Amino acid sequence: MPETGIGAALLRKEDKRFITGKGKYVDDINRPGQAYAYIVRSPEAHASIAGIDASEALKAPGVVAVLTGADMAEDGVGGLPAGWGILFQDGSPMIEPAHPPMVVDRVRHVGDQVAVVIAETKAQAKEAAGLVDVDYQPLPAIAGLSQASAEGAALVWDEAPGNICYDWGLGDEAATDAALEGAAHVVTLDLVNNRLIPNAIEPRAAIGDYDATDDSYTLYTTSQNPHVIRLLMGAFVLGLPEHKLRIVAPDVGGGFGSKIFHYAEEAIMTWASKRLERPVKWTAERSESFMSDAHGRDHITHAELALDADGKFVGLRVNTAANLGAYISTFGAAVPTWLYATLFSGCYTTPAIFANVKAYFTNTVPVDAYRGAGRPEAAFVLERLVHKAAVQLGMDPVELRKNNFIQPDQFPYQTPVALEYDVGDYDGTFDAALELADYSGFGARREEAATRGKLRGIGISTFVEACGIAPSAVAGQLGARAGLFEVGHVRVHPTGSITVFTGSHSHGQGHETTFAQLVSDRLGLPEDQVEIVHGDTAQVAFGMGTYGSRSLAVGGSAIYMAMEKIIAKGTIIAAHLMEAAVEDVVFDKGNFTVAGTDKTKALGEVAFAAYVPHNYPEDLEPGLDETAFYDPKNFTFPAGAHIVEVEIDPDTGVVDLCGVSCADDVGRIINPMIVDGQMHGGLAQGIGQALLESCIYDDSGQLITGSYMNYTMPRAADLPFFKTGHHITNCTHNPLGVKGVGEVGSIGVPPAIINAIVDALSSAGVEHIDMPATPERVWRALQDAQA
Amino acid sequence: MRKVVRRGNFVFTYVIENDDDPTTPSTFRVYKKEGDGSWIAGAGFETTRPGTDGGLGCSATLTFTEHPPTLTTPRDEPCRLFARFHPLSGSLSMPTVSLTVNGQAVEGEAEGRTLLVDFIRETLGLTGTHVGCDTSQCGACVVHVGGASVKSCTMLAVEADGADVTTVEGLATNGTLHPMQTAFHEHHGLQCGFCTPGMMLSGIDLVGRNANPSEHEVREWLEGNLCRCTGYHNIVKAVQAAAAEMGG
Numbered sequence A: 001m002p003e004t005g006i007g008a009a010l011l012r013k014e015d016k017r018f019i020t021g022k023g024k025y026v027d028d029i030n031r032p033g034q035a036y037a038y039i040v041r042s043p044e045a046h047a048s049i050a051g052i053d054a055s056e057a058l059k060a061p062g063v064v065a066v067l068t069g070a071d072m073a074e075d076g077v078g079g080l081p082a083g084w085g086i087l088f089q090d091g092s093p094m095i096e097p098a099h100p101p102m103v104v105d106r107v108r109h110v111g112d113q114v115a116v117v118i119a120e121t122k123a124q125a126k127e128a129a130g131l132v133d134v135d136y137q138p139l140p141a142i143a144g145l146s147q148a149s150a151e152g153a154a155l156v157w158d159e160a161p162g163n164i165c166y167d168w169g170l171g172d173e174a175a176t177d178a179a180l181e182g183a184a185h186v187v188t189l190d191l192v193n194n195r196l197i198p199n200a201i202e203p204r205a206a207i208g209d210y211d212a213t214d215d216s217y218t219l220y221t222t223s224q225n226p227h228v229i230r231l232l233m234g235a236f237v238l239g240l241p242e243h244k245l246r247i248v249a250p251d252v253g254g255g256f257g258s259k260i261f262h263y264a265e266e267a268i269m270t271w272a273s274k275r276l277e278r279p280v281k282w283t284a285e286r287s288e289s290f291m292s293d294a295h296g297r298d299h300i301t302h303a304e305l306a307l308d309a310d311g312k313f314v315g316l317r318v319n320t321a322a323n324l325g326a327y328i329s330t331f332g333a334a335v336p337t338w339l340y341a342t343l344f345s346g347c348y349t350t351p352a353i354f355a356n357v358k359a360y361f362t363n364t365v366p367v368d369a370y371r372g373a374g375r376p377e378a379a380f381v382l383e384r385l386v387h388k389a390a391v392q393l394g395m396d397p398v399e400l401r402k403n404n405f406i407q408p409d410q411f412p413y414q415t416p417v418a419l420e421y422d423v424g425d426y427d428g429t430f431d432a433a434l435e436l437a438d439y440s441g442f443g444a445r446r447e448e449a450a451t452r453g454k455l456r457g458i459g460i461s462t463f464v465e466a467c468g469i470a471p472s473a474v475a476g477q478l479g480a481r482a483g484l485f486e487v488g489h490v491r492v493h494p495t496g497s498i499t500v501f502t503g504s505h506s507h508g509q510g511h512e513t514t515f516a517q518l519v520s521d522r523l524g525l526p527e528d529q530v531e532i533v534h535g536d537t538a539q540v541a542f543g544m545g546t547y548g549s550r551s552l553a554v555g556g557s558a559i560y561m562a563m564e565k566i567i568a569k570g571t572i573i574a575a576h577l578m579e580a581a582v583e584d585v586v587f588d589k590g591n592f593t594v595a596g597t598d599k600t601k602a603l604g605e606v607a608f609a610a611y612v613p614h615n616y617p618e619d620l621e622p623g624l625d626e627t628a629f630y631d632p633k634n635f636t637f638p639a640g641a642h643i644v645e646v647e648i649d650p651d652t653g654v655v656d657l658c659g660v661s662c663a664d665d666v667g668r669i670i671n672p673m674i675v676d677g678q679m680h681g682g683l684a685q686g687i688g689q690a691l692l693e694s695c696i697y698d699d700s701g702q703l704i705t706g707s708y709m710n711y712t713m714p715r716a717a718d719l720p721f722f723k724t725g726h727h728i729t730n731c732t733h734n735p736l737g738v739k740g741v742g743e744v745g746s747i748g749v750p751p752a753i754i755n756a757i758v759d760a761l762s763s764a765g766v767e768h769i770d771m772p773a774t775p776e777r778v779w780r781a782l783q784d785a786q787a
Numbered sequence B: 001m002r003k004v005v006r007r008g009n010f011v012f013t014y015v016i017e018n019d020d021d022p023t024t025p026s027t028f029r030v031y032k033k034e035g036d037g038s039w040i041a042g043a044g045f046e047t048t049r050p051g052t053d054g055g056l057g058c059s060a061t062l063t064f065t066e067h068p069p070t071l072t073t074p075r076d077e078p079c080r081l082f083a084r085f086h087p088l089s090g091s092l093s094m095p096t097v098s099l100t101v102n103g104q105a106v107e108g109e110a111e112g113r114t115l116l117v118d119f120i121r122e123t124l125g126l127t128g129t130h131v132g133c134d135t136s137q138c139g140a141c142v143v144h145v146g147g148a149s150v151k152s153c154t155m156l157a158v159e160a161d162g163a164d165v166t167t168v169e170g171l172a173t174n175g176t177l178h179p180m181q182t183a184f185h186e187h188h189g190l191q192c193g194f195c196t197p198g199m200m201l202s203g204i205d206l207v208g209r210n211a212n213p214s215e216h217e218v219r220e221w222l223e224g225n226l227c228r229c230t231g232y233h234n235i236v237k238a239v240q241a242a243a244a245e246m247g248g
Ligand code: FES
Pocket: B130, B131, B132, B133, B134, B135, B136, B137, B138, B139, B140, B141, B142, B151, B152, B153, B154
């Protein structure tokens, strides 16, 4: 393994500040003269507001102001925009209700923002918030999908009949119907994809800081994409021009999707700081995170897989109801559509696929992208179906998959659901996983477990995901309201050290190390000579941020393209310095050399000449500082095979995870240590979904799982060590050959776990179990099957 | 002139007998609200350090000797409850807490309700200790009090009066990282870094009690520390590696 550059397991440059307590998260920042905000949130799931009386609160010690949605409306503040529009099957646009940062006359979920109390201290603001008297007139609440779609259901939005936001389709419906009709076998499955709460350990926070001297604003916020926040908040909500609006997203304590979106509190703090002419700080309490961070997943699906007599997949039909919550969050509409149904081909050659997705409004927190975002839901449907097909047809689940894999010589492969995969080797990846898991030894392990009275099962999931979203023009056609390129800016300083400004944002991913390795590899200087700057719109030219495993594939590629410009310009300068023809100068490992000679100039010397251009090519600008905007040519398609082995105690239903073995094709690996770390984190979240986590609302729309007391986070003792391996094919359309790794764990592992549990319980006749497979559920499934 | 000030579960009343000399209040009473909602009265207290409020008026630190100093620390010692009052404004200003943090004597004001974690972060400006929840479950706030790991959100600042506290900022000595810090770095035991201070302080306490913890023991011990990034895989490895280093 190399010790530097691409492929090195370099220890992280950013660690030092975190292990010494010197990280700077938003809540660690305090601005001179700042006041503290506390948000008054709705305790009702659905209610109209007959009045808000803040008089008592205003009298409380330290209170500076109490502001409401009416104040915002008066100032002409707009609504939080949806970043993606989806069409009904008939071509009409989705129903897009207004989304004011604070409600005006009606609350639509527990936690909805009603007012903000601003005081001299946090405690005073919180205390006074309890004195704001809001007159709620409760309305019937829609607590979930089954209520939303019921005949005669109450309406979350008057403009959305049947609570439907859109009714969308993808694929060839007629061909799929025909395939199902004529098939030798049809396997059907009804399943629920459980609703999750992201729970980054750092709660969201925001500080608005208005500067009256030049009428400018700074917002410090826990965001995965500061430029996107500037664009959305500046252009749509507050009507502020970009040059007067600076967004800083410093160290951010995990995101997993939940910190992509533009949240109400960001706009409220920015707006309030101007009204009060002083900085205003808000930090979420964990209870607020539970009821205001966008949630994830929440689907109910009916799926049918058709197979011919030989076990070839001939058709797939999926009908999904997706819960969007009370409002359309930034990417909420795209997740159960373009990030979901496009993945139904999986690794397989299924020729006819049709998916219908009905998205519903409910009186719950908005649902948006959470690690995997749509792709875990797709993999769960597909891989549970494949498992059930193997059982139903009496086929080996390994053979059934292999018989249907897209073969390496079939790439580029156009799926029936819009995507064109560039490359992959699904057999290779699968074989690597089978070996890691010692699949062939499973029979003996099952027998041994039986002697101890335990039920042992093994489950597989082989999947493809689409990352690195996306060619901007394609995304635009699909309804995206923003470009999806990334920006890399490489500044070579006069003495040769380098600062890179990237539009990607690191909130745990280790970009300061990985990106430095890219630069070290290409420009030939040690990583400690490279500094990565991110997270500040005042420093970074532009950016679209970090989500959908896009940082390396898109952001890294942008840095690469900027380096190419540096090399091209450096070559001209070097040729001049060495009195050689430009065509004769080659760049390698940090040196410009005249081919076939020993004449050479180091990058540092060339940089010095660029900034002290005494002896310099005519007509060439001084300086060595280049920016590239990189627009991806396609999605990238990481693929993987995850194999899980479980042991179940039939007396208690407790599931013991005995083995989690994963082989993934994440494309070229820059830092294997970081890649494995990303896999571990994704796996933990996938295991959490499959065994532990579930967001539950009661029938009246009250959030039952509103704290760590009742939302089960995976803890150290819930998880085993993971076995991770790789089988790589390089992405063909980006300059680095990379695909992405942030989400594979949470996408691949849930169906493997449920397949393993169903396998363990198969002798008792259990065919399906919903997530999370808690001991109670497993035990009941066993009792029911045996009854 | 009679003044009544309420702070949390305590009500302080005092009478200023000589209006010309508001800096010398005379009669004090203290009431404490009991769990059942009733108020009980107590008297006995001493004033110490009177008149230290920068000339604004009288300020004194009250040390209750009889009632209601019923708060107890985790170590079951009675704790001193301080209150400072301000007769001119009629407000009771904040008690002063003195403790040793990372080897240095520090002092700061804290309301009775101020949590140790807020005192550390806001008053002392040591922001390496984090807040990740409001139900004392995430462990992002773990510090050492008297050498033992404590969730600093479960403790009032006044309870820590006189205690010896170590935070993440105090782990490295003279620029040399603690073996636990080195192990987290070398084993990629952190990603976003938010849980990391609490994890390391918790891990150090474990190793102090069990020099050679098994994987199982590490996982069980860390049940009060949540990490959303790492899947704990490399955290467990780091704690075990640090244990080997610290023992050897
Ligand atoms: S902040 Fe103390 S346990 Fe979460």
